[in-house]
Amino acid sequence: MSFLELSGLSKTYPGVTALADIGFSVGRGRVHGLMGENGAGKSTLIRILSGDTVADAGEIRIDGAVQRxxxxxxxxxxxxVVVHQELQLVPDLSVAENLRLGRFPARGGIVDFKALFAEVGKALDEIGIAVDPRAKVxxxxxxxRQMVEIAKAVMIDARVIALDEPTSSLSSRESEILFRLIGRLRDAGKVILYVSHRLxxxxxxxxxxxxxxxGKLAAHHETMEGVTRERIVAEMVGREIADIWTWRPRTAGATRLSVDGLQGSRVPQPQSFTAQAGEILGFFGLVGAGRSELMRLVFGADPASGGAVRIDGQPLEELSPRQAIRDGLVLCPEDRKADGIIQGRSVGDNIAIAARRHHSPFGILQPRREATxxxxxxxxxxIRTPSRRQDIVNLSGGNQQKVILARxxxxxxxxxxxxxxxxxxIDVGAKAEIYEILYALAEKGLAIVVVSSELPEIMGICDRILVMCERRIVAEFDRPSFSEAALLAAALPDSEAPLTSMVS
Ligand SMILES: Nc1ncnc2c1ncn2[C@@H]1O[C@H](COP(=O)(O)OP(=O)(O)OP(=O)(O)O)[C@@H](O)[C@H]1O
Ligand SMILES: [Mg+2]
Incomplete structure (x- = not known):
């Protein structure tokens, strides 16, 4: 019995058909995946379901009743209830206030914070999320934050729950908690729509x-029986994609990057490592292990309290992004939304505003070369866009990511x-292209450092992997010794029991 029924849903934007005549149904107690390349229309569909976007045509029925x-x-x-791709919590409020927005327990007109914190604390415990309800978001x-957003969806007795790429910033442990939660919601008879790029x-x-x-319906699978990974990929991209982990041997050259005893407030102990010309060096760890923090120190984005960074043996005169870029070291940050997108500017400008000009106002414009x-x-x-002149804010989440990466x-x-x-x-088709670009740059003699929480990715493309745990580099693996189990074991703090790997 279908509980959620979508029919004829369509939505166009100037120059873009985001959705064209989409219809399918999902029964109660089922988790239904929604797949597609960046810009395929997944978030648009979810936003129509959540009332944030109004469809040009089509109908939504829940339990037989047409929703208007x-x-x-x-x-x-x-x-x-929808957990959107872009998080929507209020940063200046506590976790509890965010979860109970507008529905605070009150006594005599005054918010009873003690009751609020206790109530939300209990709910978070039940759900299995270790976050202090008093902490500011x-x-x-x-x-x-993502876990809190998900808790918000769970705490309300919803009938249909849609999750738009919920695990994109979760550690594997957090993902496990989420998966257990989804299992419980399924058992309770909810309809769950699940958007993810992770097959x-x-x-x-x-x-x-x-x-x-x-924007079109490429395939609908009532069950996953007989559905293979290859088939879904082909349905998503409309072509066959060969193995995307096309690692090939390269000869590493001289040391290009050398980091000696670098430390700062968020990396309290001095850390050292090197990367060679032609090498792709991976940094693996759980979310929060300190990888991004260490890279921000190397780039000079956060102040270092000690240590040195050398490029081709020459120490950087000062640890600042401007100096780093001048000397040939660049960092494409993790939070590209906050650190990268120039809102209100075109896709073309966002690619072509060279990183160095982004950090210094005195660049020379070269419009023709930029357009090319x-x-x-x-x-x-x-990148799915009507043209390079489109405002970047109109692009889908993954396409914005691609634009900033391209810069x-x-x-x-x-x-x-x-x-x-x-x-x-980023979708599977574009991933392969990104890896190809990284290989080509390494072959040109760059030293490439890749921070990633995805084991298949880091094992698939790197020559060597350093593992961080609790803000320290704790292990090093050369390609022949890569193993999922060993990498995960190294990444886990001693205090935590090993977890089952998410990777199939
Ligand atoms: N406000 C808007 N104005 C113009 N175009 C838009 C707008 N919102 C979405 N689009 C376009 O609609 C298409 C579908 O976008 P949508 O966000 O649904 O993709 P998606 O499948 O969620 O992709 P991703 O995997 O990157 O998140 C994209 O081409 C996008 O650029
Ligand atoms: Mg999306």
Missing amino acids: YGSARDAFGAGV ATLSIGE EEIFRLCDGCTVLRD TADRFIETLR WLAEPDVKVLIVDEPTRG
């Missing part, structure tokens, strides 16, 4: 799935390129 909601509030009232990690999650969690391509570079990356990374990949005269979670939120 004009706002997100109406959808909420109909029992639809601004002080939480991205992963923790292993879809196979593990989902009872069925729908694939979108260019932008068009080249729009093509190779398959750093396009940066000329680079010796050391650090990329932090380069393929987060």
Whole structure:
């Protein structure tokens, strides 16, 4: 029996058909995957379901009743709860206040904070999320914020729950908690729509799935029986994709980057490592292990309290992004939304505003070359946009990621390129292109440092992997000794029991 029924849903934006005549149904107590390349229309569909976007045509039925909601509030009232791709918590409020927004326990007109914290604390415990209900959301990690957002969906007795890429910033442990939660919601008869670019999650969690391509329904699978990974990939991209882990041997050259005893407030003990010309060096660890913090120190984005960074043997005169870029070291940050996107500017500008000009106001504009570079990356990374003139805010989440990544990949005269979670939120087709670009840059003699929380990615593309745990480099693996079990074991703090790997 279908509980959630979608039919004829369509939505166009100027120059873009985001959704064209989409219809499918999902029964109660089922987890249904929603797959598709960046820009395929997944978030648009979810936003229509949540009342944030109004469809041009089409119908939503829940339990047989046609839904006519004009706002997100109406959808909420109909029992639809959505965890959006972009987090929507209020940073200056506590976790508890965010979770109970507008529905505080009160005594005599005054919010009873003690009762609020106790109530939310209990709910978080039940759900299995280790976050202090009193903590301000601004002080939480991205992963923790995501968990709070998910808790918000769970604490309300929803009938339909849609999760738009919920695990993109979660550690594998946090993902495990989420998966258990989803299992419980399924057992309680909810309909769960689950958007993810991670195929292993879809196979593990989902009872069925729908694939979108260019806003159209490419496939609908009532069950996952007989559905293979290759088939879904082909349905998503409309072509066969060979193995995306095309690691090939390279000869490493001289030491390009050498980091000696670097430390700062968020990396309290001195850390050292080197990367050679032509090498792809991976940094693996759980979310919060200190990898991004260490890279920010290397780039000079955070102040160092000690240590040195050398490029080709020459120490950087000062540890600042400006000096680093001048000497050929660039960092493409993890939080590209906050650190990268120039809102209100075109896709072309966002690619071509060279990293160095981003950090110094005295660059020379070269419009023609910039346009060529932008068009080249729009093509190779398959950025879905009507043209390079489109405002970047109109792009889908993954396509915005590609644009910012392109900016750093396009940066000329680079010796050391650090990329932090380069393929987060990026579809499988474009991942392969990104790896190809990284290989080509390594073959040109750059030293590439890749920070990633995805084991298949880091094992698939790196020559050597350093593992961080609790803000220290704790282990080193050369390619022949890569193993999932060994990497995970090294990444886990001693105090924590080993977890089952998410990777199938
Ligand atoms: N406000 C808008 N104005 C113009 N175009 C838009 C707008 N919102 C979405 N689009 C376009 O609609 C298409 C579908 O976007 P959507 O966000 O649904 O993709 P998605 O499947 O969620 O992709 P991703 O995996 O990158 O998150 C994209 O081409 C996007 O650029
Ligand atoms: Mg999306």
